[in-house]
Amino acid sequence: MATSRFEINRLSQDELKYEILIKGFEDVGNVTEMRATLRGLFKAEKAGTSFTYPEYQIAFGVDKQAITSKIAKLTALIADLSPETVASYSKKFASKLRHILERCQRAKLTTPEKEVTQQLLVAGILRLDCKFSDRVKSLRRRSTVAIALRDLFDVSTEPVEEGDNSAEEGTVAETRKSLAKAIQLQKEGVSLKMSAHPFTFEEDSRSVEDKFKEIQNSLDSSSSPIGSKGKRNKNLRQCSF
CATH class of the missing domain: 1.10.720 (Transcription Termination Factor Rho, Rna-binding Domain; Chain A, Domain 1)
Incomplete structure (x- = not known):
């Protein structure tokens, strides 16, 4: 053996x-x-x-019942998977899956009907393996996206001191501030011109703060609604990104 x-x-x-x-x-x-x-x-x-x-002396009916029960438990284990439990559950799942697959292959087949039942059980076990792999991949993708979004949009509530030349302020912090302002303006109906580089604006002689201030001044100086094509649109064209 x-x-x-x-x-x-x-x-x-x-x-x-x-x-x-x-x-x-x-x-x-x-x-x-x-x-x-x-x-x-x-x-x-x-x-x-x-x-x-x-x-091997175990009756086919006993094996069938045990294997069916284990398939149900492994199905529940897949449903309970989370990013935190993937590592520990993976070894547990693999061991239990191997156990029931070997048990299914040892089953005493004395009739054609039992052979068909065995084939169906094996197919069910192999499907579980695929479902587990798909579930793990899905959780890892979702976890990666969630972390990326959190890092990009989680704007710090702590004020940024003027004159701070740290790398955090110069890169991540400024990017987050710009994103937050861009999102707010887009919600108000303002169309922003983005550069080819993700999460940055096209560079010119003005700072990002100056650009947003100019847009805000243009909005404040106009009394026309956001959707109109009057004075506001003209001002926005003059200070586009």
Whole structure:
């Protein structure tokens, strides 16, 4: 019997009992002792020691029920995944998936109907593997986007001191301030001309602060509504980015 590739410590008590039983051991004690026994057997197998294990005697119905139950639990585990639990759940999922796949492959098939059932169970197990991978990828994408948005739009509530030449003020802080102002103006209906570089405006002799002040002055000096094509639009054309 080939050495399994699951991690023994990731298996639950009933899964350990099954792995012990098929190797000819009825009862070797508690969970810690079962893990120690399995670990010793796997180590010996890996070293080339040959063991004679008993013929597989578990009824197909028992295997089917156990595997179906494990599939349901792994489905719930996938649903409960979060960015914080991906690392720890990945090894647990892989070990339990390997366990039920091997159990399904060992099942006693005495009729064509049981063979079909086994094939369906194997297909269900393999689908779980795909669902887990897709879920992990989705969570990682969402986490990356969330962090990027937080870093870009989380404008600090602490005032920035004038004359501070730190790298934070000169890069991230100024970018965040500009973004916040640009978003506010866009909400008011002002069309801004952006440069090719993301999150920056086209450079000229004026500072970003001066540009926004000029736009604000243009807005204040006009009494026409935002959507009109009168004086306001003319002023905006004169101070576009």
